[in-house]
Amino acid sequence: MDPLVYVLDLVVFIGIFSIVSLSLNLEFGFAGLANFGKVAFVLVGAYTYAILSQIGIPFYLCLIAGASISAIVGFLVSLPTLKLRADYLAIVFLTVGEILRLIVKSEDWIGGGVWGMTVSPAISLAGISARIDTLVNIGLVYFCLFICFLVVQLLTNSPYGRVIRAIREDEVAAEALGKDRAKYRGQMLALGSAIAGLGGGLYAQYLQFIDPYMFMPMLTFTVWIMVLLGGPANNWGALLGAGLVMLFDRGANVAKDYVTLAIDPSNLQYIMFGALIILVLLYRPQGLLRESQVKTKAMEIVRRGRDAVKNK
Amino acid sequence: MAVNWAQVLFNSAVTGSLYLIGAVGLTLTYGLSNFPNFAHAEFITLGAFVGYLVAETLGLGLVPALVVAFLFGGIVGILCYRGIFQPLAKRGATIIHLMVASIALGFILRYSIGALWGWSPLYFSTAWPSFDVGPLRVTALWLWLIFAAVSLALIMHFVLVKTKIGRAIRATSSNPELALASGINIDRVILITWFIGAGLAATAGIFRSAGTQIWPMTGWDIILPIFAVVILGGIGNFYGSIAAAFIIGLAENLGVVALMALGLSTEYRIAIAFLILIITLIVRPQGLAMLFRRA
Numbered sequence: 001m002d003p004l005v006y007v008l009d010l011v012v013f014i015g016i017f018s019i020v021s022l023s024l025n026l027e028f029g030f031a032g033l034a035n036f037g038k039v040a041f042v043l044v045g046a047y048t049y050a051i052l053s054q055i056g057i058p059f060y061l062c063l064i065a066g067a068s069i070s071a072i073v074g075f076l077v078s079l080p081t082l083k084l085r086a087d088y089l090a091i092v093f094l095t096v097g098e099i100l101r102l103i104v105k106s107e108d109w110i111g112g113g114v115w116g117m118t119v120s121p122a123i124s125l126a127g128i129s130a131r132i133d134t135l136v137n138i139g140l141v142y143f144c145l146f147i148c149f150l151v152v153q154l155l156t157n158s159p160y161g162r163v164i165r166a167i168r169e170d171e172v173a174a175e176a177l178g179k180d181r182a183k184y185r186g187q188m189l190a191l192g193s194a195i196a197g198l199g200g201g202l203y204a205q206y207l208q209f210i211d212p213y214m215f216m217p218m219l220t221f222t223v224w225i226m227v228l229l230g231g232p233a234n235n236w237g238a239l240l241g242a243g244l245v246m247l248f249d250r251g252a253n254v255a256k257d258y259v260t261l262a263i264d265p266s267n268l269q270y271i272m273f274g275a276l277i278i279l280v281l282l283y284r285p286q287g288l289l290r291e292s293q294v295k296t297k298a299m300e301i302v303r304r305g306r307d308a309v310k311n312k
Numbered sequence: 313m314a315v316n317w318a319q320v321l322f323n324s325a326v327t328g329s330l331y332l333i334g335a336v337g338l339t340l341t342y343g344l345s346n347f348p349n350f351a352h353a354e355f356i357t358l359g360a361f362v363g364y365l366v367a368e369t370l371g372l373g374l375v376p377a378l379v380v381a382f383l384f385g386g387i388v389g390i391l392c393y394r395g396i397f398q399p400l401a402k403r404g405a406t407i408i409h410l411m412v413a414s415i416a417l418g419f420i421l422r423y424s425i426g427a428l429w430g431w432s433p434l435y436f437s438t439a440w441p442s443f444d445v446g447p448l449r450v451t452a453l454w455l456w457l458i459f460a461a462v463s464l465a466l467i468m469h470f471v472l473v474k475t476k477i478g479r480a481i482r483a484t485s486s487n488p489e490l491a492l493a494s495g496i497n498i499d500r501v502i503l504i505t506w507f508i509g510a511g512l513a514a515t516a517g518i519f520r521s522a523g524t525q526i527w528p529m530t531g532w533d534i535i536l537p538i539f540a541v542v543i544l545g546g547i548g549n550f551y552g553s554i555a556a557a558f559i560i561g562l563a564e565n566l567g568v569v570a571l572m573a574l575g576l577s578t579e580y581r582i583a584i585a586f587l588i589l590i591i592t593l594i595v596r597p598q599g600l601a602m603l604f605r606r607a
Contacts, residue, residue: 034408036415080593086407087348088593091539095586098536106577221419224412267427274420278396281409
């Protein structure tokens, strides 16, 4: 393969996974929700895109539809668990990921079952080289990433974002201040799922093929590594994490062809991912980039007052 | 289509027995350490492979395989708790961190097993011929499995009610501070529970795979119904999980009959456990607990 295309391909993947990683960061980092079924919403976005684009709907509508349906599914799934402890939500979302994959695997009429289905690319121009084609994809993916980043960054630094963080820190205190935790959590999961669904649509149109085996629980876990490594509740961290993990993932794929190891490298890679996550949790649970301090006028006054007392 | 209802009931007992043996450890460690250990699936898988090693590679038969798998699984359970979960909890990890760590541990174990034994399915060479008892078609393995589950229920009941360690487990599970203040060595109680729990999961792995195939996803294939059993039974509640295991076993087997009648894939059987899980969370999130004596 053309080495430049290889690099560009990596850039596209980093972009797509950054979008999914931002969505998990919103749910886990800011809202403290353990979504162990991220893959389910990527799957919904991907299959919605694939099916709608087949009947000739323009790509941007397919992407929006994928995100919307994903948001609805995310909201519905969250309903039974919103008032319960974090572990119930985790178990339910994990199960939903498995069941959705089971459905697309067993029902041939949805997306060809185990044989998968081909997906038409979002933008196809006649007679262009692989390089230009990948560049076009980079443009599309990074445009979507930019929008998602803007939305997430503005939202999490708004008064709304502070409520979300407050619920994460102490749900009883937040409830005492009249913040309905179930409502906020439902909204977060809907928005997070919408972003993940958008990522799924982009993924499907870039690879131009989807099958159920692309949506294994491993994908969810990879996104978790990105968020935990980069720094939960820090959107730049989510991007950094996505970049590092994809580089490692791709690097391992290249190294596979040149290095002979005693252990099959595809097994070794996941063993190393697992070990990495445990080490991060043990030694740097805040990730590489810390959560940034909340900056409001009130906080500023409190800080100045504290300094004044200290300096006396 | 005529349905052999006696057979459906018997199959439910077989499924329920497997889920019970698989779920006891999960529910006890969940209740005691306050997080769901997703690597429990890999304890099941590990037990299946250790059992395969003893029964097939070394050719020692099923009973030694069960014993060795129980001990080995138990030791791995203790090592995992001591090496990963306890240090994390000491550093103030949240429940989400512990869950993620358990998934990470699961991946380490699963892919290590994949590296050691490979990903293509293996089969136990012992054949389990089926024979007819009245209207029932049974195999010796299924009878063994039901016998094991019933003995487990009786032994666990005796241990939890009559013995010192059993009382200590119940006390620690319901109120750790009070248990500590009463002079119970909590650390030892937790270690023993992880040993028993992981060991039982390992034996469940052998029962699961002896009749079918064995591969690195063996445990993951049944972990979702096992979680449904734990939640329906009430987290940490042994008696609840006995009832829940057989309810879910029955629901799955009735569901398979229904799925076949509707012409749907029988792979959807895990969706049945999921439906029960969702209904439990909506109607009665504490599960069947309190209907039974807490244990």
